[in-house]
Amino acid sequence: MNVKSNEARCTSCHAGYGWKGKDFDFADQTRVDCLVCHEQTGTYKKFPAGAGNPVKEPEVFKGNNKKYLPPEWNKVAQSVGRPTRKNCGTCHFFGGGGDGVKHGDLDSSLIKPNKTLDVHMGMDGQNFDCIRCHSTTLHNIAGRVYTTPASEHRKSLIEDDLASKITCESCHSNTPHKQDAKANDHTDKVACQSCHIPTFARVNPTKMWWDWSTAGKKKNGKPYAEKGEFGKPIYDTKKGNFVWAKNVVPEYYWFNGSIKHLTVNDTIDPSKPVKINRPVGDKDDPNSRIFPFKVHRGNQPYDKVNKNLVIPQLFPKGKDDQTAYWKKYDWNKAIAFGMAYAGLKYSGEYDFVKTEYVFPTTHMVAPKDKVVACTECHARSDGRLTKLTGFYMPGRDASKVIDFAGWGVVLACLVGVMIHALGRIFTRRNGRKED
Amino acid sequence: MAVNNNLKNIYLYTRYERFWHWLQTVSIILLLITGFELKGMYTLFGFRTAVEVHSFVGNTWLIAFLFFAFWIFTTGEWRQYIPTTKKMLLVVRYYVYGIFRGEPHPVPKRKDAKHNPLQRIVYLILAAILLPFQMITGLLYWGYNSWPQWGLSGLSLTVVALLHTAGAFAILSFVIVHIYMITTGHSILAHTRAMISGWEEVEDMEAVEDWEIKTKAA
Numbered sequence: 001m002n003v004k005s006n007e008a009r010c011t012s013c014h015a016g017y018g019w020k021g022k023d024f025d026f027a028d029q030t031r032v033d034c035l036v037c038h039e040q041t042g043t044y045k046k047f048p049a050g051a052g053n054p055v056k057e058p059e060v061f062k063g064n065n066k067k068y069l070p071p072e073w074n075k076v077a078q079s080v081g082r083p084t085r086k087n088c089g090t091c092h093f094f095g096g097g098g099d100g101v102k103h104g105d106l107d108s109s110l111i112k113p114n115k116t117l118d119v120h121m122g123m124d125g126q127n128f129d130c131i132r133c134h135s136t137t138l139h140n141i142a143g144r145v146y147t148t149p150a151s152e153h154r155k156s157l158i159e160d161d162l163a164s165k166i167t168c169e170s171c172h173s174n175t176p177h178k179q180d181a182k183a184n185d186h187t188d189k190v191a192c193q194s195c196h197i198p199t200f201a202r203v204n205p206t207k208m209w210w211d212w213s214t215a216g217k218k219k220n221g222k223p224y225a226e227k228g229e230f231g232k233p234i235y236d237t238k239k240g241n242f243v244w245a246k247n248v249v250p251e252y253y254w255f256n257g258s259i260k261h262l263t264v265n266d267t268i269d270p271s272k273p274v275k276i277n278r279p280v281g282d283k284d285d286p287n288s289r290i291f292p293f294k295v296h297r298g299n300q301p302y303d304k305v306n307k308n309l310v311i312p313q314l315f316p317k318g319k320d321d322q323t324a325y326w327k328k329y330d331w332n333k334a335i336a337f338g339m340a341y342a343g344l345k346y347s348g349e350y351d352f353v354k355t356e357y358v359f360p361t362t363h364m365v366a367p368k369d370k371v372v373a374c375t376e377c378h379a380r381s382d383g384r385l386t387k388l389t390g391f392y393m394p395g396r397d398a399s400k401v402i403d404f405a406g407w408g409v410v411l412a413c414l415v416g417v418m419i420h421a422l423g424r425i426f427t428r429r430n431g432r433k434e435d
Numbered sequence: 436m437a438v439n440n441n442l443k444n445i446y447l448y449t450r451y452e453r454f455w456h457w458l459q460t461v462s463i464i465l466l467l468i469t470g471f472e473l474k475g476m477y478t479l480f481g482f483r484t485a486v487e488v489h490s491f492v493g494n495t496w497l498i499a500f501l502f503f504a505f506w507i508f509t510t511g512e513w514r515q516y517i518p519t520t521k522k523m524l525l526v527v528r529y530y531v532y533g534i535f536r537g538e539p540h541p542v543p544k545r546k547d548a549k550h551n552p553l554q555r556i557v558y559l560i561l562a563a564i565l566l567p568f569q570m571i572t573g574l575l576y577w578g579y580n581s582w583p584q585w586g587l588s589g590l591s592l593t594v595v596a597l598l599h600t601a602g603a604f605a606i607l608s609f610v611i612v613h614i615y616m617i618t619t620g621h622s623i624l625a626h627t628r629a630m631i632s633g634w635e636e637v638e639d640m641e642a643v644e645d646w647e648i649k650t651k652a653a
Binding site: 375405412413423 | 475593604
């Protein structure tokens with residue numbers, strides 16, 4: 001799945017504002033929509049399939065049957081101000097085509113959150129906007145970058161008052177707990193988020209599973225959609241099956257701030273789940289910490305012969321489009337077109353492969369009385385960190401040999417003294433006074 | 436039996452010794468209880484409290500042990516721990532046989548010889564090897580985050596933790612046998628009472644049996 005061949009839809013948010021055709025210069029930094037971030041009337045609405053543009057005349061979008069009106073340009077333009085949670089959320093809460101589809105820790109519940117959902121952003125508390133941490137210098141926004149860590153030095157503002165505020169340490173330092181608290185000893189190996197975000201998607205559900213292989217089913221010859229628990233779609237002819245979940249416990253990986261991405265050029269091993277991206281990090285790397293992730297799993301098409309993921313054309317280019325999946329429901333045609341469009345080869349044979357995509361979890365920081373308890377990780381089995389092996393964790397790890405031998409000796413002592421005691425009771429002597 | 440007719444009260448344990456003994460008792464019990472909780476065997480204090488109690492008691496014990504080491508060397512009490520093979524077999528024979536026959540203990544306690552040969556070797560191993568071993572592995576475990584500053588980056592937490600666990604099993608085993616052995620005085624609680632008041636009733640030297648004196652002379 002890729003922006004390519006689906007630009008009109010994806011460029012609503014992804015770079016490509018005003019996309020018109022293949023010759024669009026994605027590197028042109030003037031192609032950025034000012035209003036989506038800065039307008040404050042809340043009436044500036046992009047048409048979902050308008051390459052980031054609002055409509056010129058009122059128009060209904062078939063995908064959601066909503067009517068989109070042209071903005072009142074004067075009002076919108078005059079309202080510009082500091083971006084609010086709502087501005088950022090317009091894209092970041094709705095990635096992947098809907099509320100909470102991509103990130104588990106970013107969804108519309110953060111537009112008006114309470115303290116329980118996010119201790120910093122809660123309107124009944126600190127009421128932080130996104131830009132309180134994602135501070136900017138000349139429109140360069142502090143945040144995570146795909147390939148390089150957002151912040152390698154983990155400096156606090158006390159050490160460097162110009163440090164970006166993007167890490168927890170920036171404000172809280174790396175010894176944020178009470179002096180001598182054991183929790184302070186964790187900060188070298190465990191990210192703050194690991195304990196302070198016990199679960200994500202605590203108000204709105206997030207999508208955990210997307211099975212493209214079941215797409216294309218029709219009812220009475222027509223595409224259909226079905227809603228399930230939480231009122232969220234569980235089937236859509238265009239997209240296949242979904243699974244949504246709330247209060248999801250994250251999965252934990254060593255993470256140094258970088259994420260490695262697979263591309264369509266990479267060869268995959270379809271015999272096991274393909275990691276479309278994966279956190280970079282290792283237990284022995286001093287810059288890596290145990291970090292919580294939402295792992296979105298899916299089943300998506302790949303090239304059976306060339307063993308690589310494919311780029312299907314989903315979005316129809318017009319009324320007469322003969323290849324788009326969302327028009328003809330033929331994967332082969334959609335993939336052939338998408339791959340040709342992207343200049344890649346396609347063998348003509350596809351199948352579906354299980355995939356995994358990680359999203360770092362860093363928002364929805366819970367109040368301190370809701371943090372992850374010690375024994376959720378320091379547990380013999382079924383702990384949160386059961387899968388992270390190769391290092392000793394108190395309460396989780398033990399040596400079977402030492403435990404077996406140790407209890408053996410203890411038991412032998414117990415049995416020994418009991419036999420001895422019985423012997424004394426039986427002989428009734430032991431030098432005690434005789435009555 | 437003749438042995439019980441001649442009991443003599445002697446002041447065996449000084450105030451400091453008794454204090455040290457019971458301080459260690461409380462420390463060891465707390466450390467064992469919290470330690471095995473941290474090992475994931477049960478929930479009693481709760482993990483966080485168990486960590487705090489274990490660290491605090493461990494460090495307290497370590498500091499107190501330094502005072503004990505000072506005391507034992509300045510008072511010359513360390514001599515009570517010099518191991519000997521003399522009468523060792525007799526003591527062993529007593530615990531596996533004589534005790535059931537009502538025989539007297541072959542090495543009655545005296546002020547200048549509080550420990551029988553078996554106790555000497557056991558307490559030497561305990562005080563000079565096992566407890567310091569447990570304190571050192573515990574201190575290292577506790578200081579895990581400071582290893583780089585201490586120049587110990589090469590140390591393995593797995594090794595330290597497992598050694599500490601093994602030490603704990605050894606101490607637990609000692610505690611079991613020790614608690615049982617203190618019931619083998621001339622009454623069940625005689626030894627315990629002595630460790631509380633300092634006074635112990637011991638057999639009068641005059642009353643020891645002939646065979647023992649012979650052995651002594653030999």
